Amino acid sequence: xxxxxxxxxxxxxxxxxxxxxxxxxxxxxxxxxxxxxxxxxxxxxxxxxxxxxxxxxxxxxxxxxxxxxxxxxxxxxxxxxxxxxxxxxxxxxxxxxxxxxxxxxxxxxxxxxxxxxxxxxxxxxxxxxxxxxxxxxxxxxxxxxxxxxxxxxxxxxxxxxxxxxxxxxxxxxxxxxxxxxxxxxxxxxxxxxxxxxxxxxxxxxxxxxxxxxxxxxxxxxxxxxxxxxxxxxxxxxxxxxxxxxxxxxxxxxxxxxxxxxxxxxxxxxxxxxxxxxxxxxxxxxxxxxxxxxxxxxxxxxxxxxxxxxxxxxxxxxxx
Ligand code: CIZ
Ligand code: SF4
Numbered sequence: 001x002x003x004x005x006x007x008x009x010x011x012x013x014x015x016x017x018x019x020x021x022x023x024x025x026x027x028x029x030x031x032x033x034x035x036x037x038x039x040x041x042x043x044x045x046x047x048x049x050x051x052x053x054x055x056x057x058x059x060x061x062x063x064x065x066x067x068x069x070x071x072x073x074x075x076x077x078x079x080x081x082x083x084x085x086x087x088x089x090x091x092x093x094x095x096x097x098x099x100x101x102x103x104x105x106x107x108x109x110x111x112x113x114x115x116x117x118x119x120x121x122x123x124x125x126x127x128x129x130x131x132x133x134x135x136x137x138x139x140x141x142x143x144x145x146x147x148x149x150x151x152x153x154x155x156x157x158x159x160x161x162x163x164x165x166x167x168x169x170x171x172x173x174x175x176x177x178x179x180x181x182x183x184x185x186x187x188x189x190x191x192x193x194x195x196x197x198x199x200x201x202x203x204x205x206x207x208x209x210x211x212x213x214x215x216x217x218x219x220x221x222x223x224x225x226x227x228x229x230x231x232x233x234x235x236x237x238x239x240x241x242x243x244x245x246x247x248x249x250x251x252x253x254x255x256x257x258x259x260x261x262x263x264x265x266x267x268x269x270x271x272x273x274x275x276x277x278x279x280x281x282x283x284x285x286x287x288x289x290x291x292x293x294x295x296x297x298x299x300x301x302x303x304x305x306x307x308x309x310x311x312x313x314x315x316x317x318x319x
Pocket of ligand 2: 027066090091092093119178179180181241275276277278
């Protein structure tokens with residue numbers, strides 16, 4: 001505990017000295033989330049992380065999350081220094097959507113508007129007409145549909161199918177998935193619901209359709225946090241990364257939160273309810289990258305003008 005407190009003091013001092021701000025995702029270690037809050041940074045989803053980094057005056061943005069979040073910060077703020085605790089924290093959605101294959105897929109269907117999730121590389125964003133996150137995807141797809149546009153959606157197939165069902169939009173889906181959310185299991189979730197009849201089920205739409213069908217509320221991380229605050233239930237079964245419990249418990253002190261079940265019989269799995277890449281953001285790495293100025297994010301300058309366009313569209317649409 002003393003060691004943790006020392007790390008937190010050291011990081012806070014470095015942030016101040018370097019005119020840096022810490023921005024952390026809801027899925028990171030609660031210690032990191034608390035530190036971001038205590039030092040005037042922010043804890044949020046990828047949309048609000050992007051907006052915060054963009055609006056804050058600090059010269060250095062330290063992004064605790066996964067690589068696409070650091071890249072997004074850099075694309076929006078090429079003049080700022082963007083650091084990450086590790087450069088090895090990737091995302092299965094980003095990995096599952098290589099730009100060459102994706103570009104060819106889009107080139108073969110030039111009549112479609114290209115909508116990509118923020119969980120993609122800078123090069124994939126540069127090929128897109130729109131970038132979205134799970135908190136604004138529904139509204140953006142709806143507005144495109146109203147204009148009669150047909151859509152290519154990438155990379156998360158579950159979120160894409162969910163939006164397709166909700167909006168009726170004509171969407172061609174890339175077949176990517178999140179290794180954390182795809183592990184949630186409907187059968188076991190139904191069993192758990194029977195044990196906790198007063199609990200409401202909160203589901204992130206990167207989960208399989210059969211799990212979404214059991215939900216009382218479906219939404220992005222920020223929307224699920226809001227649902228936990230708004231719904232009257234004393235208990236919640238939550239199908240998303242357990243890092244989110246930090247914020248839910250903080251905002252709903254009288255309520256309790258239970259992890260939604262994953263692979264059969266509670267067997268250990270590498271990505272069950274916690275993203276292994278988010279978990280790479282430790283206090284030690286956070287301090288080291290600040291002290292050493294290491295793990296700086298660089299985005300190919302040739303990609304920035306193309307990638308910033310669909311990102312700015314998203315920020316303008318949602319402000
Ligand atoms: O699963 C993720 O990586 C999420 C939920 C990102 C986000 O939009 O905050
Ligand atoms: Fe990617 Fe899933 Fe991890 Fe989010 S939780 S960063 S979507 S692998």
